[in-house]
Amino acid sequence: MKSLYEHRFNSVAAVETEFAQAQYIASRQIATSVYLAFNLQKPILVEGPAGVGKTELAKTMAEVLEVPLIRMQCYEGLDESKALYEWKYGKQLLYTQLLKDKLGELMEGAKGLAQSIERLHSHDDLFFSEHFLEPRPLYKALHEEAGCVLLIDEIDKSDQEFEAFLLEVLSDFQVSVPELGTIKATVRPFVFLTSNNTREMSDALKRRCLHLYIPFPDAKLERRILETRVPGLSKSLRNELVAFIQNVRTLELKKQPSVSETIDWAKVLLLLNAEHLNVDMVRDTLNTFLKFEEDIAAADERLVNFVGKAREEGALLHARNP
Amino acid sequence: MQETLEDFFKALRGSDLDVTLTDSIEAGRAIEIVGLADREVLKHALGATLAKSMDERLIFDACFDRFFSFDAFKERPAGGGDGVNTTPFAMEGSGSGAGSGGSGGQRLVDMLMRQDQAGLAKAMKEAARQVGMTDIWFFTQKGLYIQKIQKQMGSEQLDRDLAQLAAQPGQSAQVAALKLARRRLFEEVKDFVEKQLAMYGTAPTKRLHDEYLQAQKLSNIEQRDFQRMHDIVRKIAKRLSVIHSKKKKQEDRGVLDFRKTLRRNVAFDGVMFETYWKTKVIDRPKVIAICDVSGSVRAYAKFLLLFLYSLSELLSKIRSFAFTNTLVDVTATFDGMPVQQAVDKVMKDVGGSGTDYGQMFMDLQAQLMKEIDKKTTVLILGDARNNNGDPQTEVMKLLHQRAKRVIWLNPEPRVFWGLGDSEMKRYLPYCHLAKECNTVKHLERTMDDLLRVSTATA
Structure with missing residues (x-):
C-alpha cells in the first residue's frame, strides 16, 4: 500500500475534482482548506451544524488517499486508557x-x-x-504504516484534560507510554477534528489546527450534491426540492434541515416517483427532514407558500437552463 | 508582498483579531502553497490559517474585503464615488493606469494635470507608508496624518506652483482647475485616512477605553458605560471560569490504584479479584454572597450587584442576598433575568436608606447559619456603615468560626475604615480576608483569589 503523502494534489481545483469523483461535492472553501492542510501536514478543525458533511469529509479524504480511516468518537470521560x-x-x-x-x-x-x-x-x-497492550484508536493511527486519516469526532464533547493530552499527539504525532517509551508515528496521519461548538476549544488546540467552518450549502452547491448523491432524481424535482429546503432554512427552527436530511428526503421522493412537489406529498413527508414536532408545525404553516415558491423557482431555473 | 502582508496583519489586529507569530508564519507558508492567482482561494487559505473560530472568521472576512478592496476602489474610473463633479480634474486622488514609478519621482502638479490616477494613488499609499499610517490610533490624529501625507506627496511644491501660476496673467482657468484639483486631493486623502483609522484604530481605542474603565472608581462610571462594564466583567468572569471551573462531573474513573488493589487482595493470596481505581471527586465551592445596596453605597451598589450577577453565572452553588436592613434572597432574580433587569429590580426592591448591619446579621443568624459549614465561603460586599446601630459582632464571630472563609469587600479606601459610623474595624478581626474594592481591577483580583482558594482546597 502506498504511503499517505505519496498522493499529490496539484491544485485546489484538483482536490475538488478528486473529491467529486468520490461523490463528495466540496465547496471552494473546503477544497482550499484540505489542500492547505495536506501540504502543511496540519490537522483541520471542522465546525458547522450537524449533518453538513463534516464526518463525510474525513471519510472521503480516506477514500481519495486510499488509506484506512480511524475514527475516534469523543465523549465526556474519555481518557487516555480509552483513546490511546x-x-x-x-x-x-x-x-x-x-x-x-x-x-x-x-x-x-x-x-x-x-x-x-x-x-x-x-x-x-x-x-x-x-x-x-490493548491498542486504542490513537495508538492504531500512529502505528498505521501507510498512514491513515484520523477522525476525532465531536472533540467538544471531551474533557479539557483530554484536549490537553491531544496537544502532544497533534503537534508532534508522538505519545509517551511510560512502560514502552515514546511512540512516534511512522507516517503522520491526516487528522480531522470535528466540533459542534458546544464548548469553546482551547487556544492551544486551535493554534495547531487549520480552521474550517462548513455552513449549510447554497442552492447551487446543494443541487450539485443531490445530483451526485441521488442520481435518479429528475432535474425539475431536484430544483424544486432544493428551493424548498432553502426556504425552510430561513424559518426559525429548533433543528435546521441539513444536507443529509435533504438527501434522505430526495430518496423518499424518488421512491414515491414524484415529478413535481405538491402540497400533500410534502406534508406527508415533512418528518423526513424535520425532527421536532414544533418544527413540523412551523413549516406546515408556510407549506403552501413554500411549495408555490419552490415550483416557481424550479420553472425559472428550467427556463434559464433547460 | 511581505510589507502588504504585515500591514494586513496589523489591520487584523486592529479589528481585534489576534495574529500571533506562528500564525503569520503559517499564513506565509499557506500563500506559498496556494499562490496569489486566485483571490477566493487566497482568502480561504488565509482565513483557514488566521481565523480560529467562526466569530473570528467573520471578522477576518470583513477585514480581508476591506483591506484588499482598497485598490479596487481606487482604480475605479471617474464618475463613481466622486460623481458629482465632472470637471476634468474630478478624480485626482483616485487612480488607474500605468504607475508613476515612485512618489518622489514625479511632481504632484504634473500628475494632477495629467489626471494620472494610478500615479496619485500609488504616491498616496507610499506617502502613507512613509509617515507610518498604520500607527494611527485616535480620530484626533486624523488632521495630522492628512497633513503629513499631503506634504509627503509634495503639496508644498504644489502650493508654490499655484502661487506662481496665479501671478501670471491669463492663467485663471488653469489656476481654478488646479485649485479644484488640490481640494479634490485633500478630500481623497481625508477619505483615505478615515478608512485607515477605521481599520487600524478601532481595537486600540476600544482597549484604551476598557483600561480606563477598569481602573476607574466604580462610583465615577456613568450609566452609559454600564453595558460596556458588564461586558468587561463578563469577560473577566469567563476567563476566570476557564481557569478555575471544572466540568461538572461527580467521579472520573482514572488509573488503577495499584497499592490499594494489592492491599485489598492480600486475602486472596495476591490474586487481584477486586480492582480499585483512582478517582477524582470534584468538590465545588459553596458561596453565600451578601451585598449592601443601601444609600451610602448607592454609587457602588449597581456594580457590586453586577459583580455578584457575574459570579452567579460562574459558580453554580452560589446564593445571593441583598439588604438595606433586612436580608433578601435574590438568587432567583439573578438566575431568571438578564443582568440589567435583575440589577434594576434588586435596586428597586431592596434598596433604600437606613442601613442596618445589625439586623442583617440577626437575619443571617436566623435564616442561614445552619447552612454555613466548613465548606462555605461567605462574601460580604458593603461599607460597614451602620448608622451607629448595634453591630452584632457576635454573629460575625460565629460566622468566622463556622465558615471556611469570610471575605469582606469594602468600597471605601482602607484609611476610612472605622471612621465615623463605620464598624469595619470591629468586623475586621472576624474576616479571613478584607479588601478595599472599588475598581474592576480590584474585583478581578478578588474574584481570582476567591476562586483559586475555593478550587485549591476543594
Missing part, C-alpha cells in the same frame, strides 16, 4: 497464574534472593510488552 492504549490486566493476571510453574523452573538453581530477582529482571518486560 490500555494494559490487558486480565491477560496479565491469567498469564502470571498459568506461568507459575514456569516461574518455578526459571528460579531453579538460583541462589539467594538477589540472584532470583536478577533472573526475574531479565524477563520482567514480557508482561509489559505489546502483546499485553
Whole structure:
C-alpha cells in the first residue's frame, strides 16, 4: 500500500475534482482548506451544524488517499486508557497464574534472593510488552504504516484534560507510554477534528489546527450534491426540492434541515416517483427532514407558500437552463 | 508582498483579531502553497490559517474585503464615488493606469494635470507608508496624518506652483482647475485616512477605553458605560471560569490504584479479584454572597450587584442576598433575568436608606447559619456603615468560626475604615480576608483569589 503523502494534489481545483469523483461535492472553501492542510501536514478543525458533511469529509479524504480511516468518537470521560492504549490486566493476571510453574523452573538453581530477582529482571518486560497492550484508536493511527486519516469526532464533547493530552499527539504525532517509551508515528496521519461548538476549544488546540467552518450549502452547491448523491432524481424535482429546503432554512427552527436530511428526503421522493412537489406529498413527508414536532408545525404553516415558491423557482431555473 | 502582508496583519489586529507569530508564519507558508492567482482561494487559505473560530472568521472576512478592496476602489474610473463633479480634474486622488514609478519621482502638479490616477494613488499609499499610517490610533490624529501625507506627496511644491501660476496673467482657468484639483486631493486623502483609522484604530481605542474603565472608581462610571462594564466583567468572569471551573462531573474513573488493589487482595493470596481505581471527586465551592445596596453605597451598589450577577453565572452553588436592613434572597432574580433587569429590580426592591448591619446579621443568624459549614465561603460586599446601630459582632464571630472563609469587600479606601459610623474595624478581626474594592481591577483580583482558594482546597 502506498504511503499517505505519496498522493499529490496539484491544485485546489484538483482536490475538488478528486473529491467529486468520490461523490463528495466540496465547496471552494473546503477544497482550499484540505489542500492547505495536506501540504502543511496540519490537522483541520471542522465546525458547522450537524449533518453538513463534516464526518463525510474525513471519510472521503480516506477514500481519495486510499488509506484506512480511524475514527475516534469523543465523549465526556474519555481518557487516555480509552483513546490511546490500555494494559490487558486480565491477560496479565491469567498469564502470571498459568506461568507459575514456569516461574518455578526459571528460579531453579538460583541462589539467594538477589540472584532470583536478577533472573526475574531479565524477563520482567514480557508482561509489559505489546502483546499485553490493548491498542486504542490513537495508538492504531500512529502505528498505521501507510498512514491513515484520523477522525476525532465531536472533540467538544471531551474533557479539557483530554484536549490537553491531544496537544502532544497533534503537534508532534508522538505519545509517551511510560512502560514502552515514546511512540512516534511512522507516517503522520491526516487528522480531522470535528466540533459542534458546544464548548469553546482551547487556544492551544486551535493554534495547531487549520480552521474550517462548513455552513449549510447554497442552492447551487446543494443541487450539485443531490445530483451526485441521488442520481435518479429528475432535474425539475431536484430544483424544486432544493428551493424548498432553502426556504425552510430561513424559518426559525429548533433543528435546521441539513444536507443529509435533504438527501434522505430526495430518496423518499424518488421512491414515491414524484415529478413535481405538491402540497400533500410534502406534508406527508415533512418528518423526513424535520425532527421536532414544533418544527413540523412551523413549516406546515408556510407549506403552501413554500411549495408555490419552490415550483416557481424550479420553472425559472428550467427556463434559464433547460 | 511581505510589507502588504504585515500591514494586513496589523489591520487584523486592529479589528481585534489576534495574529500571533506562528500564525503569520503559517499564513506565509499557506500563500506559498496556494499562490496569489486566485483571490477566493487566497482568502480561504488565509482565513483557514488566521481565523480560529467562526466569530473570528467573520471578522477576518470583513477585514480581508476591506483591506484588499482598497485598490479596487481606487482604480475605479471617474464618475463613481466622486460623481458629482465632472470637471476634468474630478478624480485626482483616485487612480488607474500605468504607475508613476515612485512618489518622489514625479511632481504632484504634473500628475494632477495629467489626471494620472494610478500615479496619485500609488504616491498616496507610499506617502502613507512613509509617515507610518498604520500607527494611527485616535480620530484626533486624523488632521495630522492628512497633513503629513499631503506634504509627503509634495503639496508644498504644489502650493508654490499655484502661487506662481496665479501671478501670471491669463492663467485663471488653469489656476481654478488646479485649485479644484488640490481640494479634490485633500478630500481623497481625508477619505483615505478615515478608512485607515477605521481599520487600524478601532481595537486600540476600544482597549484604551476598557483600561480606563477598569481602573476607574466604580462610583465615577456613568450609566452609559454600564453595558460596556458588564461586558468587561463578563469577560473577566469567563476567563476566570476557564481557569478555575471544572466540568461538572461527580467521579472520573482514572488509573488503577495499584497499592490499594494489592492491599485489598492480600486475602486472596495476591490474586487481584477486586480492582480499585483512582478517582477524582470534584468538590465545588459553596458561596453565600451578601451585598449592601443601601444609600451610602448607592454609587457602588449597581456594580457590586453586577459583580455578584457575574459570579452567579460562574459558580453554580452560589446564593445571593441583598439588604438595606433586612436580608433578601435574590438568587432567583439573578438566575431568571438578564443582568440589567435583575440589577434594576434588586435596586428597586431592596434598596433604600437606613442601613442596618445589625439586623442583617440577626437575619443571617436566623435564616442561614445552619447552612454555613466548613465548606462555605461567605462574601460580604458593603461599607460597614451602620448608622451607629448595634453591630452584632457576635454573629460575625460565629460566622468566622463556622465558615471556611469570610471575605469582606469594602468600597471605601482602607484609611476610612472605622471612621465615623463605620464598624469595619470591629468586623475586621472576624474576616479571613478584607479588601478595599472599588475598581474592576480590584474585583478581578478578588474574584481570582476567591476562586483559586475555593478550587485549591476543594
